[in-house]
Amino acid sequence: MKVLVTVKRVIDPYVKVRVKSDGSGVETANVKMTMNPFCEIAVEQAVRMKEAGVVSEIVVVSIGVQQCQETLRTAMAMGADRGILVETGADVQPLAVAKVLKQIVEKEQPKLVIMGKQAIDDDSNQCGQTLAALLNWPQAAFTSNIVVNGDSADVTREIDGGLEKLTLKLPAVMTTDLRLNEPRYVTLPNIMKAKKKPLEVVKPDALGVDVTPRLKVLKVQEPPKRSTGVKVADVAELVAKLKNEARVI
Amino acid sequence: MSTYTAPLKDMQFVIRELVGLEEVTALPGWGEVNAELVDAVLGEAAKFAQEVLDPLNRSGDQQGARLADGKVTAPDGFAQAYQQFVAAGWNGLGGQTAYGGQGLPHIVSMPVQEIWNSANMAFCLCPMLTSGVVEAMRVHGSPEQQQQYLAKLTSGEWAGTMNLTEPQAGSDLSAVRTRATPEGDHYRLRGTKIFITWGEQDMSENIVHLVLARTPDAPEGVKGISLFIVPKFLVNPDGTLGERNDVKCVSIEHKLGIHASPTCVLSYGEGKGAIGYLVGEENRGLEYMFTMMNHARLGVGVEGVAVAERAYQHALDYAKTRVQGREIGQRSGDRVTIIHHPDVRRMLMMMRAQIEAMRALSYLAAAALDKSKHHPDERERGRQQALIDLLTPIVKGWCTEQAVEIASTGIQVHGGMGFVEETGAAQYLRDARITTIYEGTTGIQANDLVGRKVAFEKGATALAVIEDMRRLDARLAQAGAAEFTAMRESLKEAVDGLEQATRWLVETYPKNAKAAAGVSVPYLKLFGTVAGGWLMARAGMLAHEKLSDPEADHEFYKAKVATARFYSEHVLPNALLLAREVSSGADSVLALDAADF
Numbered sequence: 001m002k003v004l005v006t007v008k009r010v011i012d013p014y015v016k017v018r019v020k021s022d023g024s025g026v027e028t029a030n031v032k033m034t035m036n037p038f039c040e041i042a043v044e045q046a047v048r049m050k051e052a053g054v055v056s057e058i059v060v061v062s063i064g065v066q067q068c069q070e071t072l073r074t075a076m077a078m079g080a081d082r083g084i085l086v087e088t089g090a091d092v093q094p095l096a097v098a099k100v101l102k103q104i105v106e107k108e109q110p111k112l113v114i115m116g117k118q119a120i121d122d123d124s125n126q127c128g129q130t131l132a133a134l135l136n137w138p139q140a141a142f143t144s145n146i147v148v149n150g151d152s153a154d155v156t157r158e159i160d161g162g163l164e165k166l167t168l169k170l171p172a173v174m175t176t177d178l179r180l181n182e183p184r185y186v187t188l189p190n191i192m193k194a195k196k197k198p199l200e201v202v203k204p205d206a207l208g209v210d211v212t213p214r215l216k217v218l219k220v221q222e223p224p225k226r227s228t229g230v231k232v233a234d235v236a237e238l239v240a241k242l243k244n245e246a247r248v249i
Numbered sequence: 250m251s252t253y254t255a256p257l258k259d260m261q262f263v264i265r266e267l268v269g270l271e272e273v274t275a276l277p278g279w280g281e282v283n284a285e286l287v288d289a290v291l292g293e294a295a296k297f298a299q300e301v302l303d304p305l306n307r308s309g310d311q312q313g314a315r316l317a318d319g320k321v322t323a324p325d326g327f328a329q330a331y332q333q334f335v336a337a338g339w340n341g342l343g344g345q346t347a348y349g350g351q352g353l354p355h356i357v358s359m360p361v362q363e364i365w366n367s368a369n370m371a372f373c374l375c376p377m378l379t380s381g382v383v384e385a386m387r388v389h390g391s392p393e394q395q396q397q398y399l400a401k402l403t404s405g406e407w408a409g410t411m412n413l414t415e416p417q418a419g420s421d422l423s424a425v426r427t428r429a430t431p432e433g434d435h436y437r438l439r440g441t442k443i444f445i446t447w448g449e450q451d452m453s454e455n456i457v458h459l460v461l462a463r464t465p466d467a468p469e470g471v472k473g474i475s476l477f478i479v480p481k482f483l484v485n486p487d488g489t490l491g492e493r494n495d496v497k498c499v500s501i502e503h504k505l506g507i508h509a510s511p512t513c514v515l516s517y518g519e520g521k522g523a524i525g526y527l528v529g530e531e532n533r534g535l536e537y538m539f540t541m542m543n544h545a546r547l548g549v550g551v552e553g554v555a556v557a558e559r560a561y562q563h564a565l566d567y568a569k570t571r572v573q574g575r576e577i578g579q580r581s582g583d584r585v586t587i588i589h590h591p592d593v594r595r596m597l598m599m600m601r602a603q604i605e606a607m608r609a610l611s612y613l614a615a616a617a618l619d620k621s622k623h624h625p626d627e628r629e630r631g632r633q634q635a636l637i638d639l640l641t642p643i644v645k646g647w648c649t650e651q652a653v654e655i656a657s658t659g660i661q662v663h664g665g666m667g668f669v670e671e672t673g674a675a676q677y678l679r680d681a682r683i684t685t686i687y688e689g690t691t692g693i694q695a696n697d698l699v700g701r702k703v704a705f706e707k708g709a710t711a712l713a714v715i716e717d718m719r720r721l722d723a724r725l726a727q728a729g730a731a732e733f734t735a736m737r738e739s740l741k742e743a744v745d746g747l748e749q750a751t752r753w754l755v756e757t758y759p760k761n762a763k764a765a766a767g768v769s770v771p772y773l774k775l776f777g778t779v780a781g782g783w784l785m786a787r788a789g790m791l792a793h794e795k796l797s798d799p800e801a802d803h804e805f806y807k808a809k810v811a812t813a814r815f816y817s818e819h820v821l822p823n824a825l826l827l828a829r830e831v832s833s834g835a836d837s838v839l840a841l842d843a844a845d846f
Contacts, residue, residue: 185293
């Protein structure tokens with residue numbers, strides 16, 4: 001079966017993010033970028049399924065600027081077969097992402113879409129769920145285990161109260177949680193091979209999707225600096241402070 | 250505890266803009282290599298180094314390699330990391346494609362080596378020696394030997410070692426005593442080799458030792474030494490591993506640094522004699538070994554760059570977090586991190602400027618090495634070969650001498666906390682300390698530079714490089730910025746000093762080789778310092794040009810210009826002292842007789 005995996009190019013998690021001086025967003029120019037870690041888990045899952053003989057082809061998709069091709073190449077070096085970049089310089093918001101992906105899914109007809117549960121830059125956690133709704137497909141977000149059995153899949157989801165086990169009919173959309181797997185290190189021969197794998201570039205217009213942002217960012221600012229703490233004498237004082245000063249209980 | 254982050258921006262700058270990746274990738278055979286591929290390779294190498302090799306650096310230093318019953322156990326985690334390293338294909342980065350390598354040029358493999366070594370120098374010695382063995386066998390091995398060994402050595406499933414030293418034969422290999430007696434299609438070796446890095450370990454399936462030994466009727470001295478392949482496990486004709494060969498590790502050294510890397514005493518032929526196979530012809534072993542040595546010497550130079558970079562990052566992290574005192578001239582107000590103190594800043598700038606210069610020179614050498622092998626024009630290949638011959642002892646000698654100093658400065662930035670092992674700064678000095686010694690001490694490098702390189706060809710290549718240095722002046726003048734006025738002057742004085750010293754050596758060496766040898770190390774340092782100044786000035790100029798582009802990384806390029814200026818004001822003036830030391834200091838070196846000491 002064919003699997004479609006999505007990858008997002010984000011600021012490297014080890015980079016200290018800086019707010020732009022005009023407060024319009026965060027600084028991304030000349031900052032080290034990498035594949036969103038949850039997307040990496042999604043690619044790894046697909047590659048493992050391919051190695052197990054469950055999956056025959058892995059198509060990896062990214063939406064964004066031209067440099068997202070590097071992220072797609074990394075996914076292909078991990079084991080994806082081909083890449084599609086929906087190239088746009090716009091700030092693509094979750095609904096637009098889902099709409100673009102819907103078009104790609106309809107064209108590619110995968111039996112399964114695997115996505116990261118959220119991207120570490122804006123932490124939206126919406127695209128997978130929205131895409132499933134637009135497609136009217138079953139969905140399983142925050143998966144920590146996926147087993148495909150013919151036309152259905154048994155999944156384990158990480159939910160607030162513990163683990164939830166579900167059986168879904170395919171095709172379906174799944175999003176990955178941290179514990180689904182540990183992504184592999186890309187091997188050098190595969191980096192070389194990835195250069196030769198097909199990578200298609202399309203524009204959102206060609207897919208008939210308007211990616212114009214619908215949400216407006218008013219201002220981005222650094223979180224306030226933490227002020228010095230105080231030592232409390234006993235539990236009673238702590239409770240009193242929480243009640244009267246912090247007003248959280 | 251700080252962790253290592255590969256300085257990818259500076260590496261990419263040096264590779265692409267300063268040294269010129271495109272000139273290398275335009276050479277036949279490297280059509281597939283481009284900037285994007287290099288970025289991908291460096292990015293993944295950095296990730297692997299940071300996540301797999303770096304976490305074992307400290308623990309490996311503390312635990313060290315251990316020997317029990319002739320078996321050496323690498324520190325915890327090393328064997329697994331090595332297998333991951335091999336599985337990820339990194340061992341074959343520069344290896345021939347015919348044997349499963351990726352055949353990437355040195356301009357790519359050298360930065361990758363820098364990354365590995367910064368993350369964990371002791372670990373890297375194992376793959377570095379293996380690649381030296383591959384290089385020696387590629388050039389001198391028979392087709393059968395290549396067939397039998399190169400694929401496994403390229404992948405890293407088997408590791409390689411070089412066995413030169415014996416207790417009485419250190420820098421003087423003519424004293425080698427290990428015997429090789431012919432027996433059918435092979436030889437039996439008997440003798441003791443010392444200082445064998447990763448001579449025995451539990452990381453690879455097999456170890457292929459390249460051993461220098463004498464055949465029974467060999468002439469005395471260096472012309473009577475042959476080179477043999479002695480595998481730890483004999484290799485069956487079908488490539489599977491057979492019997493254990495008669496070579497064993499009898500002890501490992503207790504060392505100042507690189508604790509994780511076992512330095513072995515190997516005993517050959519305590520029983521029936523170790524089975525060895527001759528490489529090439531008898532009595533030409535030393536010449537063959539030099540193929541490996543030259544390769545390894547550049548590798549050690551890069552170790553210097555790598556450890557220095559690591560020491561710098563460690564010191565920088567401490568300087569940014571350690572709060573101590575107020576800003577100079579302030580009597581009240583908040584206490585500040587020590588990076589606010591001018592002398593700490595000076596030390597950090599000194600480390601940074603020297604490292605960037607060392608990196609630039611090493612990568613320039615890597616590009617020259619690539620061109621010397623792949624350039625379509627024979628004359629250009631010859632010119633590049635002469636350049637790499639000249640640069641090899643400088644990269645090795647200068648980068649490692651600097652590394653020791655830089656690692657020491659790194660400790661100084663930490664103050665008392667640097668002297669205690671707990672902060673980790675001391676490890677870099679201890680690790681760096683070997684780099685000026687092995688693969689030929691700095692003295693040996695300097696003799697090679699002065700005797701075999703500069704004097705031998707009457708300074709031709711050295712003076713050609715000096716001419717190249719002079720050509721930069723016109724371009725700096727064109728750049729027009731105020732920063733470059735002082736830089737030009739400082740560079741001109743330094744280049745004049747280098748030229749004068751070079752001419753003095755060319756003239757003196759034939760008449761009085763002893764006098765020339767007495768100042769050969771200052772000359773080597775002089776060459777490194779001036780070449781570094783030349784490359785930093787060029788880097789500063791390129792960076793200055795980039796600053797007119799609003800899209801460019803202004804933070805990086807501004808820092809480059811500032812660092813280049815620092816180099817020209819704080820490092821380059823040393824060239825004048827060194828030049829004077831070379832031209833007029835030889836007599837006093839030998840003024841006292843040996844008996845007078």
